Amino acid sequence: MSVAWIALVAVLGALIGSFANVVVYRWPRGESVVTPRSRCPSCGRTLAPIDLVPVLSWLALRGRCRTCGAPIAPRYARVEAFFAVGFGVLAWAYPVELHGASVVPLLALFAMLTTAALIDLDTFLLPDALTLPAALVGVAGAALYARSSGLPTVAEALVGAAVASGVLVLINRIGGLVLRRFADTEERLWPFSLDAVNVAALAGAVGGWRIALAAGAAQVLASTVARRPVRAPEPLLYALWLLVLVLAASGIFLGWGVGVVESAAGTVIGAGAFAFLGAAWWWGAEIASGKRTAPLDEAGAPEDDDGEPVAMGFGDVKLAAALGAMLGWDGFLVGLLFAVVLGAVVGVAQRALGGSRFVPFGPFLVVGGFLALAFADALVGWYLGLLGV
Numbered sequence: 112m113s114v115a116w117i118a119l120v121a122v123l124g125a126l127i128g129s130f131a132n133v134v135v136y137r138w139p140r141g142e143s144v145v146t147p148r149s150r151c152p153s154c155g156r157t158l159a160p161i162d163l164v165p166v167l168s169w170l171a172l173r174g175r176c177r178t179c180g181a182p183i184a185p186r187y188a189r190v191e192a193f194f195a196v197g198f199g200v201l202a203w204a205y206p207v208e209l210h211g212a213s214v215v216p217l218l219a220l221f222a223m224l225t226t227a228a229l230i231d232l233d234t235f236l237l238p239d240a241l242t243l244p245a246a247l248v249g250v251a252g253a254a255l256y257a258r259s260s261g262l263p264t265v266a267e268a269l270v271g272a273a274v275a276s277g278v279l280v281l282i283n284r285i286g287g288l289v290l291r292r293f294a295d296t297e298e299r300l301w302p303f304s305l306d307a308v309n310v311a312a313l314a315g316a317v318g319g320w321r322i323a324l325a326a327g328a329a330q331v332l333a334s335t336v337a338r339r340p341v342r343a344p345e346p347l348l349y350a351l352w353l354l355v356l357v358l359a360a361s362g363i364f365l366g367w368g369v370g371v372v373e374s375a376a377g378t379v380i381g382a383g384a385f386a387f388l389g390a391a392w393w394w395g396a397e398i399a400s401g402k403r404t405a406p407l408d409e410a411g412a413p414e415d416d417d418g419e420p421v422a423m424g425f426g427d428v429k430l431a432a433a434l435g436a437m438l439g440w441d442g443f444l445v446g447l448l449f450a451v452v453l454g455a456v457v458g459v460a461q462r463a464l465g466g467s468r469f470v471p472f473g474p475f476l477v478v479g480g481f482l483a484l485a486f487a488d489a490l491v492g493w494y495l496g497l498l499g500v
């Protein structure tokens with residue numbers, strides 16, 4: 112039964128991988144992912160079902176079009192095989208007999224986030240249409256996890272999403288500040304702006320996560336009433352933020368109840384919550400206004416919407432929310448560690464081989480996240496074993 116089930120899920124993965132190829136090719140060009148049917152790019156013939164069997168068609172046709180003999184890129188078959196293996200491994204690691212429907216949200220997240228990572232590789236863009244719904248699947252899907260699976264509860268998924276986007280948005284803001292040589296940001300948005308993120312980060316460092324959420328909400332409310340962004344100079348805020356964290360780490364705050372752990376948790380949860388709410392708000396506003404351009408037109412170097420240089424794209428912040436929901440905050444930090452190590456290894460290898468292509472961070476985050484899903488428990492257990500706990 113079990114082997115048949117795993118094989119069935121792997122076949123489903125290959126079929127979804129085949130659809131992912133279509134999305135990865137068409138989405139950046141602003142084309143419909145549903146119509147028209149797939150064609151050979153050389154001779155234009157509409158492909159028949161026999162040409163579209165994942166992996167097998169490519170192998171049977173030896174990587175060539177059946178009509179005109181033009182070569183078909185091996186990447187399509189590789190993506191289908193990767194989806195089949197990923198789905199199969201998840202079905203094997205989270206067996207239905209033991210953990211019920213736990214595997215269903217994981218399969219959805221694997222499909223959505225792998226597709227987003229492939230688009231990021233091609234275009235340096237992570238589509239909101241994939242990352243934001245994936246974060247929702249990560250939080251809502253947690254309701255389906257069996258307790259025996261060791262996966263997060265809904266509350267843990269929410270905290271994981273906030274911590275994950277908080278860590279990445281703080282890297283984004285502080286990295287951006289350094290790249291701008293500590294000049295204030297040019298961003299002028301309301302009601303949701305980076306000011307809310309910055310204010311929540313500082314308030315969270317001072318008073319923990321409840322104070323962070325209250326302060327961020329106050330900033331959004333003030334901007335809404337004023338009908339313009341109520342500014343909080345970014346260089347000043349992060350100078351204070353650093354001071355508060357140093358004081359918390361040195362134990363000075365312990366007198367009135369906020370220790371270093373509460374301070375650090377407050378700052379990442381506050382910053383992450385308002386980064387994610389802002390991202391969701393502006394995505395909704397973009398859809399409501401109906402002025403969506405073909406994403407490829409705006410692709411380019413890693414800059415944010417105002418053309419400011421940033422250390423890490425804002426798309427990574429939304430992607431991190433989805434991974435944080437899937438892994439919980441502790442699993443996400445393990446995944447981030449995997450991603451940074453993988454990114455460094457690939458970067459060094461690329462330089463050694465004389466390549467210079469800029470590789471975005473999103474794909475490393477996705478691979479690191481799923482490695483953490485597989486290995487975080489074993490790794491944390493091994494580490495605690497070393498400490499003799």
Ligand SMILES: [Zn+2]
Nearest residue numbers: 151154176179
């Ligand atoms: Zn052809």
